[in-house]
Amino acid sequence: MTEHAISNCPHIEVRHSSVHGAGAFALRDLPRGSLIGIYAGRRYSADEALGEDCDNRLTYLFGLSDGTTINGAEGGNATRYLNHACEPNCEALEEHGEGGQLALRIEAVRRIRTGEELFIDYALNVDADADPLDYPCRCGSAKCRGTLLAPLAEFASSTPA
Ligand SMILES: [Zn+2]
Secondary structure, eight states, rough: HHHHHTTTTTEEEEEOSSSSSSSEESSOOOOOOOOEEEEOSSOOOTTSSSOOOGGGGGGGGGEOOOOOOOEETTTTTTTGHHHHHHHHOOEEEEEEEEOOOOOEEEEEEEEOTTTTTTTOOOOBBBOTTTOOOGOHHHHHOTTTTTTBBBHHHHHHHOOOO
């Protein structure tokens, strides 16, 4: 199973990250726009319950614009090991895969050099009353939001008083 997962993502390897747990690292120089991999995992439809343990695995869940969710913790590949950063070197783009189903394409947003750790911006969407500090970010970027959550707070604070 592990070999299968890695064969889907030939340009990255998973090893210990200085940021958080395991991380994904470039095995070669990757030009901007390079495909890192297609985010894999169990697919849940919009009206399907995600299961009780999903709160603990929030960072493996990807919600798509068609209402489905991919849970990378079940049957995922190496792309699930990309850690969060507020100024990431990769992004997740929706595209229509085989059969017209929406897929998540992880690609490089700038040139990435061999050995660099790969990141995406999780921009998590959770309950409106969630505390952003329950999902802390310490990515070290000058633009760090301090949280893995989507930047909704910015809109709120820019609203005229
Ligand atoms: Zn950050």
